[in-house]
Amino acid sequence: DVKVTQSSRYLVKRTGEKVFLECVQDMDHENMFWYRQDPGLGLRLIYFSYDVKMKEKGDIPEGYSVSREKKERFSLILESASTNQTSMYLCASTFDGTVDNEQFFGPGTRLTVL
């Protein structure tokens, strides 16, 4: 059973703080993704990674950075949190890009920035 875990279910931070959201998958997946989900909007892709140390911007990368130092771990970093980054953050992974694989999601982190 694939497991994607995220470091926190709920997180409250203050404006200007540096925030780290961690995601770990245990099935040796190549690709990992960070999304945010807001009311009335679909899951929007922030960044994804197709290999260790490789990253690609998604649709809304502004205000975020990522790190993938190990294959199983993909971190989302908010360098200076702002209130408009209050959202639900979901991490996902897929096996590889050669066939069309489903995405396996983590449980989400609900981040509130005060």
Next chain:
Amino acid sequence: ILNVEQSPQSLHVQEGDSTNFTCSFPSSNFYALHWYRWETAKSPEALFVMTLNGDEKKKGRISATLNTKEGYSYLYIKGSQPEDSATYLCASRNSGGYQKVTFGIGTKLQVIP
């Protein structure tokens, strides 16, 4: 950014009723269409991945069809049960490369006992 649209946005049905909802997506450079079920307080889980025009997939009481030429997919639930209550997401992949998909906003289904 691709436009993936789902309708209706929310739906209430009585237990035992059958229901269906729609996902529309760009038909150009189509690669695959995914359906996910997202129950409250849980992770989204994959239901179907469909790639070929005319594809039909079935899992228990849930089935899906795909029309890639006109850019739509239907999800059907036969004899809805309270445990079917969830948000159903579709996601379209419109080119190769790194499994990047675009999600719709989902259809929130509430099955009333």
